Amino acid sequence: MIPTLSIITAAHDRIRPYIHHTPTLTCQTLNRVSGADLYFKCENFQKIGAFKARGGVNAVLSLTPEELKNGVTTHSSGNHAQAIAYAAGLVGTKAYIVMPRTAPQVKKDAVRGYGAEVIECEPTLEARESTVERVIAEHGATMIHPFNDYRVIAGQATATKELIEDHGPFDVIMAPVGGGGLLSGTALAAHYLAPKTEIIAGEPEGAADAVLSFKTGNIEKAPYIDTIADGLLTNLGDKTLEIIRLHVRDILLVSDPEIIAAMRLIWERMKIIIEPSCAVPFAALLRNKERFEGKKVGIILTGGNVDLGKLPFGSN
Amino acid sequence: MIPTLSIITAAHDRIRPYIHHTPTLTCQTLNRVSGADLYFKCENFQKIGAFKARGGVNAVLSLTPEELKNGVTTHSSGNHAQAIAYAAGLVGTKAYIVMPRTAPQVKKDAVRGYGAEVIECEPTLEARESTVERVIAEHGATMIHPFNDYRVIAGQATATKELIEDHGPFDVIMAPVGGGGLLSGTALAAHYLAPKTEIIAGEPEGAADAVLSFKTGNIEKAPYIDTIADGLLTNLGDKTLEIIRLHVRDILLVSDPEIIAAMRLIWERMKIIIEPSCAVPFAALLRNKERFEGKKVGIILTGGNVDLGKLPFGSN
CATH class of the missing domain: 3.40.50.1100 (Rossmann fold)
Structure with missing residues (x-):
């Protein structure tokens, strides 16, 4: 709604x-x-x-303990990645951030700096989505979409x-x-x-x-x-x-x-x-x-x- | 004092x-x-x-009508030039700003943008000081030192x-x-x-x-x-x-x-x-x-x- x-x-x-x-x-x-x-x-x-900190924090803080238990995940080459990493740190859950391998090192470092795990993939939307699906299948992490x-x-x-x-x-x-x-x-x-x-x-x-x-x-x-x-x-x-x-x-x-x-x-x-x-x-x-x-x-x-x-x- | x-x-x-x-x-x-x-x-x-706006404005607003009458002057390649130009504009007096001819065009333009007259000189302290002295002799402008x-x-x-x-x-x-x-x-x-x-x-x-x-x-x-x-x-x-x-x-x-x-x-x-x-x-x-x-x-x-x-x- x-x-x-x-x-x-x-x-x-x-x-x-x-x-x-x-x-x-x-x-x-x-x-x-x-x-x-x-x-x-x-x-x-x-x-x-x-x-992006606003939406990311609201989404993660809105999750149930059950949804948080196995961590959160998203794919992003930019600010949403940092937002989810930051939000996950606030609630003490793990964040798996799928980033294109071509993303600037400084952005990967920033995400890791918030305690998240960076998972690299090919720089295509297809690779990003399939990698997130694999993370969900492997870890049971909850996906936070960047905008929808x-x-x-x-x-x-x-x-x-x-x-x-x-x-x-x-x-x-x-x-x-x-x-x-x-x-x-x-x-x-x-x-x-x-x-x-x-x-x-x-x-x-x-x-x-x-x-x-x-x-x-x-x-x-x-x-x-x-x-x-x-x-x-x-x-x-x-x-x-x-x-x-x-x-x-x-x-x-x-x-x-x-x-x-x-x-x-x-x-x-x-x-x-x-x-x-x-x-x-x-x-x-x-x-x-x-x-x-x-x-x-x-x-x-x-x-x-x-x-x-x-x-x-x-x-x- | x-x-x-x-x-x-x-x-x-x-x-x-x-x-x-x-x-x-x-x-x-x-x-x-x-x-x-x-x-x-x-x-x-x-x-x-x-x-520099603080000191420049205070100095210019502290001048008597007699001191303001023939304008103000200073030499500066930087922020003091803009400060005096800005302050002179506030009180409606003329500002003669002596700047080294090597100063960046953007800085000269900024000073002119406040309505001041830019007078170029050689980029030495001696040239700057002698040019200000000439401005004072010619116009009777009041000198505002940048710091002392x-x-x-x-x-x-x-x-x-x-x-x-x-x-x-x-x-x-x-x-x-x-x-x-x-x-x-x-x-x-x-x-x-x-x-x-x-x-x-x-x-x-x-x-x-x-x-x-x-x-x-x-x-x-x-x-x-x-x-x-x-x-x-x-x-x-x-x-x-x-x-x-x-x-x-x-x-x-x-x-x-x-x-x-x-x-x-x-x-x-x-x-x-x-x-x-x-x-x-x-x-x-x-x-x-x-x-x-x-x-x-x-x-x-x-x-x-x-x-x-x-x-x-x-x-x-």
Whole structure:
């Protein structure tokens, strides 16, 4: 069942001791550049460096002792891996994290740093899913899907719940869309707490599946995959698609140069580190300025886990 | 006269409408790495991206109408230039900023962006000083020294005043030392508001003048200049030296690799952008862990103005 307000509130109460109530930052220069009144919800300062801690912790803390007994598992090359590893550590159960062998060493090390076991596989969705199935068969571990799970969605919704409670209401709230866990949580929280808010997502042109699925109502694949926003490559799930179709107003596309420019503006002007995926909604706002002019806009900055040795800024 | 508590309090009241009350961040990972209980005062989020806004605004707002009439001037290749340009704009007077012609274009543009006139000169201290003298002779502008000025020192002191009022008392407060404006302000604020606090500075090995001046009581030159911490190259002034000798416990040296490692730790773990100069106190703490073990330590993060096209992290 689609999470109700009381489910989201219960999720927030459940995870509160283990996550940060992240700050909201404003920046006069970026207000001037954009023509809008911007409130950035800094999930890059969240535990594990991304909002995924919210959904991961809520999902793991919602499991029964029986479900927890043999550990938890998931496949992820990114922030969800760390979130489940972190959450498993909180409840003292084992985490088996399936990661593509091509994932950066620093990400594998981070997952191991939370006490999880990393199981490497070939870098294909098929290999990832079959490896997780093997882990479940061998160990009896409980799978936590990265986004198509109502407990995960309710957890991600708490970021927008905090944002609205701290600074609401808003004319618009923006989030990026990959699998849609954050976007559907964002839309639900706003629907319950500030129903006049327009929810608008940003998506890379080089992973433009959600914008298609949003139109057709079926889970579509992207025409092609080629983007620096490596957190947004996945397709929607049936649960996230349903919520997004109900409560999201629009999904706006942006190019990689627009993503990099938006990311650089935030780094230079706000002095905070955000991932490329995280710059997508702000890039969409800058590309469509007239639509947001004079509006009060909340933007979820989703994460700050970047490889400082591989930055896209070039040399001056 | 060395600023009293009431002078510092008056400075704070004067500048409050024009500066940010910056946040203090903590980070469990860095507490674990260091063995200390760390509070980072984030002046990288300050107006113009550095604490220099405090001293610059206080100095300019303290001028008489007569002193303001023909504008203000200073020489700086860095944050003080922007601070004076910003402050002059607040009071509607002209700012003549003398900058070495070799200063990065982005810094010249930032100063012009605040409405100031940039006057280029050769990149030597002599050329900078003689050019300022010419500006004073031609225009009658009032010179604002970057650090050896009690109004500037009182302004810089307000960062530590906020830190202690928000989270004090501390066992130790740390700041970097270049010309000593921030360090002497830090030491004064702590002396008045939390007199048991040890004030400990960090200085680069490649600009090790303050540590010598601290010992001898005379203004000494560095044995050699070679450091990435380009905000800390200047020698102390007589006013800053006197206060530092009275109220600072120690000045600790660090190497450039230690500065870069400390900077990278803060970027990666705290997701905030700080300048190399700004990482010097944390680098000094990491080099001398046993001295700070278990202590509650405030660290002034001085600024976040870096050239993203020229980062020192290399590629992985």
